[in-house]
Amino acid sequence: MAKLAGPLEIYPLLPGTNCKVCGEANCMAFATKMAEYTVKLRDCTPLYEEEQYAKKRVKLEELIRPPVREVTFGTGEKAVSIGGKLVLYRHDLRYTNPTAFFIDISDALDADAFAKRVRDIEEWTYVYIGQNLRLDGIALRGVSKDPQTFAKAAKKLVELTDWPIMLCSLDPKMLSAAANAIADKKPLLYAATLDTWSEVGEIAAKHGLPLVAYVPGNLNDLASLANTLQAMGIHDIVLDPGTLSRSGLGTTIDCFTQLRRAATVKDNDVIGYPLLSTPISVWADYREGEAPELTKWDEVLTAASMIVRYSDIVVLHSLDMWTNLPLTFLRSNLYTDPVKPVAVEPGLVKFGDATSDSPVMYTTNFALTYFTVESDIKQGNVDTWLLVVDTEGMSVQSAVAGRKLTADKVAEAIQEYDVEEKVNHRILISPGMAARISGETEESSGWTVKVGPRDSSGIPKYLQEKKWQEE
Amino acid sequence: MTEQEKKTTLDEMFGEFAELVLENVTIELDELKIALRPMIQQVAAQVAKPALSLPKSLIPAKFEPPFGDYSTKIHEVTIGATKGEGGTRSNSVTIGGHEAPAWDLFQSPPKHPPIIAADVFDMKISLAKAVKTHYKEVMEDPAEWAKLCVNKFGADVITLHLISTDRQLKDTSPNEAAKTIEEVLQAVKVPLLIGSAGDPEKDGPVLVKAAEVCEGERTLLCSATVDVYEPIAEAAKKHDQVVLSWTSLDINQQKELNRRLIDWLRPEQIVIDPTTAALGYGLEYAFTMMQRMRLAGLLGDSELQYPISSGTTNAWAAREAWLKDESLGPRELRGPIWESVTALALLLAGNDLFMMMHPAAIKTVHDLIDWMKERKPVKADDYPDWTAMALPEGV
Ligand code: SF4
Numbered sequence: 087m088a089k090l091a092g093p094l095e096i097y098p099l100l101p102g103t104n105c106k107v108c109g110e111a112n113c114m115a116f117a118t119k120m121a122e123y124t125v126k127l128r129d130c131t132p133l134y135e136e137e138q139y140a141k142k143r144v145k146l147e148e149l150i151r152p153p154v155r156e157v158t159f160g161t162g163e164k165a166v167s168i169g170g171k172l173v174l175y176r177h178d179l180r181y182t183n184p185t186a187f188f189i190d191i192s193d194a195l196d197a198d199a200f201a202k203r204v205r206d207i208e209e210w211t212y213v214y215i216g217q218n219l220r221l222d223g224i225a226l227r228g229v230s231k232d233p234q235t236f237a238k239a240a241k242k243l244v245e246l247t248d249w250p251i252m253l254c255s256l257d258p259k260m261l262s263a264a265a266n267a268i269a270d271k272k273p274l275l276y277a278a279t280l281d282t283w284s285e286v287g288e289i290a291a292k293h294g295l296p297l298v299a300y301v302p303g304n305l306n307d308l309a310s311l312a313n314t315l316q317a318m319g320i321h322d323i324v325l326d327p328g329t330l331s332r333s334g335l336g337t338t339i340d341c342f343t344q345l346r347r348a349a350t351v352k353d354n355d356v357i358g359y360p361l362l363s364t365p366i367s368v369w370a371d372y373r374e375g376e377a378p379e380l381t382k383w384d385e386v387l388t389a390a391s392m393i394v395r396y397s398d399i400v401v402l403h404s405l406d407m408w409t410n411l412p413l414t415f416l417r418s419n420l421y422t423d424p425v426k427p428v429a430v431e432p433g434l435v436k437f438g439d440a441t442s443d444s445p446v447m448y449t450t451n452f453a454l455t456y457f458t459v460e461s462d463i464k465q466g467n468v469d470t471w472l473l474v475v476d477t478e479g480m481s482v483q484s485a486v487a488g489r490k491l492t493a494d495k496v497a498e499a500i501q502e503y504d505v506e507e508k509v510n511h512r513i514l515i516s517p518g519m520a521a522r523i524s525g526e527t528e529e530s531s532g533w534t535v536k537v538g539p540r541d542s543s544g545i546p547k548y549l550q551e552k553k554w555q556e557e
Numbered sequence: 558m559t560e561q562e563k564k565t566t567l568d569e570m571f572g573e574f575a576e577l578v579l580e581n582v583t584i585e586l587d588e589l590k591i592a593l594r595p596m597i598q599q600v601a602a603q604v605a606k607p608a609l610s611l612p613k614s615l616i617p618a619k620f621e622p623p624f625g626d627y628s629t630k631i632h633e634v635t636i637g638a639t640k641g642e643g644g645t646r647s648n649s650v651t652i653g654g655h656e657a658p659a660w661d662l663f664q665s666p667p668k669h670p671p672i673i674a675a676d677v678f679d680m681k682i683s684l685a686k687a688v689k690t691h692y693k694e695v696m697e698d699p700a701e702w703a704k705l706c707v708n709k710f711g712a713d714v715i716t717l718h719l720i721s722t723d724r725q726l727k728d729t730s731p732n733e734a735a736k737t738i739e740e741v742l743q744a745v746k747v748p749l750l751i752g753s754a755g756d757p758e759k760d761g762p763v764l765v766k767a768a769e770v771c772e773g774e775r776t777l778l779c780s781a782t783v784d785v786y787e788p789i790a791e792a793a794k795k796h797d798q799v800v801l802s803w804t805s806l807d808i809n810q811q812k813e814l815n816r817r818l819i820d821w822l823r824p825e826q827i828v829i830d831p832t833t834a835a836l837g838y839g840l841e842y843a844f845t846m847m848q849r850m851r852l853a854g855l856l857g858d859s860e861l862q863y864p865i866s867s868g869t870t871n872a873w874a875a876r877e878a879w880l881k882d883e884s885l886g887p888r889e890l891r892g893p894i895w896e897s898v899t900a901l902a903l904l905l906a907g908n909d910l911f912m913m914m915h916p917a918a919i920k921t922v923h924d925l926i927d928w929m930k931e932r933k934p935v936k937a938d939d940y941p942d943w944t945a946m947a948l949p950e951g952v
Contacts, residue, residue, distance in 0.1 A: 175845075175848055175849075175852075176841075176845060177845045177848065177849055190948075192947075192948070192950065194947070195950065199950065199951070202951075203950070203951075214837065227943070227944050227945065227946075228944055228945060229944075229945055229946070229947055231945060254943075254944040255944050255945065256942055256944055256945070276944065277944075280615070283615070284611075284612075288611075301937075302935070302937050302940035303934075303935050303936075303937060303940065304937070305620040306617075306618075306619060306620045308620070309618040309619065309620040310615050310616060310617045310618045311615065312618070313616050313617070313618035314612055314615050314616045317612055317616055318611055318612065328935075328937075328940045329940075330935060330939075330940065331928075332924075332928050333928050333933060334928075334933065334935055334939075335925070335928040335929050336660075336662055336928055336929040336930060336931055336932050336933065337662075337932045337933055337934075337935055339660055339662070339905075339929060340660075340661070340662040340663055340932050343660070343661055343662075343663070344620075344622055344623060344663055347623040347625075347661075348620065348621070348622075348623040351623055351625070352621070352623040354620075354621070354623070356618045356620075357620065364943050366943050366948075367940070367941055367943045369943070369946060369948050369949075370941030370943065370946060372948070372949065374949070378949055378952040379890060383890075383894065383921075386894055386897075386898065387897065387898075387901060387921065387925065390898045390901050390902065391901060391905065394901070394902055394905045394906075395660075395905060401943075403948055406886050407884065407885045407886040407891075408885065408886030408887065408890050408891040408894060409886075409894075411877055411885065411886075411891070412836060412837075412877075412894055412895055412898040413898075415836050415837035415875075415877070416836060416840070416898060416902060418837070419836065419837065419839075419840045419841040419844070419902075420841055420844070420902075422841050424841070424845055428806070428842065452839070454834075454838050454839050458838070480805055480806070481834065481838070481839065481874075483871075483874065484805050484806075484832055484834075485805075486755075487755045487805075488782065488783075488784075488804075488805045489757060489784050490805070521725075522723075522725050540683075541874075541876050542876075543876045543880060
């Protein structure tokens with residue numbers, strides 16, 4: 087892995103006044119956190135405001151620049167940053183800037199369909215352990231092949247949405263027209279190729295816009311193109327080595343892997359840029375009259391491969407729940423900080439105004455299990471006690487199998503967290519997945535055990551219908 | 558280029574950048590050049606870098622493939638045995654043997670492509686509807702179930718889960734379980750894997766019996782755990798079987814268990830399983846565990862140089878895979894794509910053996926392995942221009 091700067095390299099370049107403006111106790115503390123990238127250099131405001139530190143600042147910025155540069159586009163709150171990657175494997179530190187999902191829109195759509203598509207993209211959402219999963223931006227495609235139509239569609243788009251935009255065409259005239267129209271929204275330009283780099287490079291330089299360099303299947307040429315754009319003074323570059331599905335998937339994964347590995351492990355600066363993939367390309371194989379589900383299936387597989395293999399932004403056509411749900415889940419999973427604890431604190435948790443008559447459920451202290459159960463209890467809106475048993479951070483199913491969740495542990499937890507003082511009754515609702523140990527649990531705790539739903543999505547109904555009180 | 562030349566060029570090129578440099582200044586370019594010549598030199602000097610270096614042709618850069626240095630290989634493990642090898646299977650399968658991180662094709666393609674085992678249970682169990690549809694005819698008959706998986710769904714091997722031996726379920730005896738094993742061995746000729754019920758009292762005796770009746774077949778006994786491993790390892794040694802070393806998302810525990818197993822077994826008799834959590838419900842732990850184990854194995858950690866197995870069917874623990882909820886789209890698609898994406902992530906992390914259930918997911922993972930196992934040179938023209946394609950909208 088490329089060597090990231092250590093605190094001792096960072097410290098001498100900080101002001102050294104220990105002024106605490108950054109919120110840290112002193113400059114050394116800040117340097118330590120900077121080395122782990124858990125603070126931003128900008129938080130040390132003296133570095134930016136005082137002329138005397140200008141030189142140090144420039145050196146520091148260079149020192150801490152991630153091996154994969156960060157590229158930001160769009161404006162305002164919705165602006166999206168991609169890249170900024172520090173490591174090859176998430177366990178080496180963590181992945182930053184989750185893969186951005188851009189959904190295409192054609193400039194050839196009629197006004198109503200165009201507006202509806204924008205709305206559908208903006209409204210796609212799903213609640214997943216307390217957070218709203220969403221898409222990130224809109225990729226306007228120049229299907230019309232007419233610069234004026236393309237520019238008009240771009241204008242229309244910024245009227246309809248404040249989401250980040252990618253302008254997509256391989257024709258420089260198209261890009262020039264649309265960039266002129268909406269440059270102030272800082273769109274990402276797609277793309278400069280081996281044939282068009284000088285024209286497209288100029289458009290990007292003129293408007294100060296980030297630019298995708300696209301060379302399919304040839305990493306030498308792609309490096310040369312990036313090198314050339316860089317020499318033109320363009321620093322916000324995104325690389326697209328081409329995306330193929332099916333029998334081309336091996337080649338595609340290999341190209342992305344080589345690029346990211348070279349940037350992070352071998353410090354190859356020329357290609358140290360975010361990577362873009364286009365699972366939307368699978369639609370080239372779609373034939374009219376075919377069931378679109380098959381093509382969508384391929385798009386999901388291609389996108390999932392690219393999310394795992396280092397794509398910082400993906401362009402998709404499908405907008406279904408069943409296609410984008412697994413993809414947004416995959417992104418959330420891989421971009422979770424790997425040092426984030428697997429476990430929550432064991433104990434007794436009170437929901438609503440739980441009283442001595444309220445039901446008592448138990449679950450394990452695996453964070454995901456806990457948060458899922460928590461959100462289901464809240465959804466049920468019934469006052470409830472939840473006993474969180476220490477299973478060393480394992481889910482119910484694995485904990486039962488691995489003997490981390492046993493009758494004795496449940497009985498101990500009842501004692502330890504004084505559950506018998508909190509409620510009058512002695513009925514414990516067990517997770518459905520722990521049905522196996524319910525008999526033993528009755529013996530060791532003296533409580534009556536009712537087996538609850540197998541999946542916690544059944545909890546709201548179970549509680550609302552007071553099933554635990556049934557004989 | 559000399560300093561003098563630079564300036565001349567700049568003057569010519571200034572036109573290109575006029576808009577950029579002098580935003581808000583409305584003077585015609587020619588006028589500007591004449592009136593502000595001394596200033597041009599000054600302003601131009603500031604933009605010297607971008608303007609100057611507008612290249613006339615592509616500036617070549619060479620891309621060096623980023624090879625790594627791996628000192629050791631993952632062990633090769635063979636499951637199943639043909640007549641010639643002392644068993645009765647029509648073929649055997651080998652996994653592992655890798656010399657580089659998973660799917661880094663430029664370094665080394667997978668030595669043995671991963672394989673898929675279809676799950677078969679020895680009694681009727683509750684299954685998600687999208688899965689059950691495909692098995693409802695055979696759920697009372699493990700032999701027919703196994704045949705269906707091999708003949709129709711293309712499974713490479715079969716895992717027979719002896720869950721009825723659980724004291725909480727049917728408490729089937731090891732001898733009765735052995736009969737089921739024999740039936741399945743008769744019914745299909747692919748290699749067989751045997752799974753126990755996860756009952757700490759029964760797992761030992763059941764797997765010991767399985768090792769005995771599978772003498773010569775080189776079966777995979779699933780699983781040895783930190784709680785129950787001795788009898789299983791001993792039986793595997795005696796009857797030359799392979800053992801699945803199963804732990805729960807804990808790399809140190811995995812090393813510890815492997816260290817103990819090696820007292821009985823040869824390295825070619827161990828497959829490891831760090832536990833698979835579903836997409837959305839802890840998949841990242843399994844993903845990272847597998848990646849770390851594969852890398853550690855390649856970098857010389859002898860306790861982790863084993864092929865990896867995944868209980869991918871666990872993907873169905875995610876409610877999004879099976880919930881009856883129209884707003885999430887058809888569950889006939891949602892379920893199998895969930896199992897497929899769970900498998901795909903772990904495939905890329907370095908998994909070798911997938912235990913799966915949904916026929917569409919099994920087919921998908923087979924296809925993926927086929928598509929991914931080699932690099933095919935593609936001409937630039939074969940990449941479609943997706944920016945200008947007419948696509949079906951609103952479908
Ligand atoms: S703000 Fe800067 S100078 Fe002040 S303590 Fe923090 S790091 Fe040091």
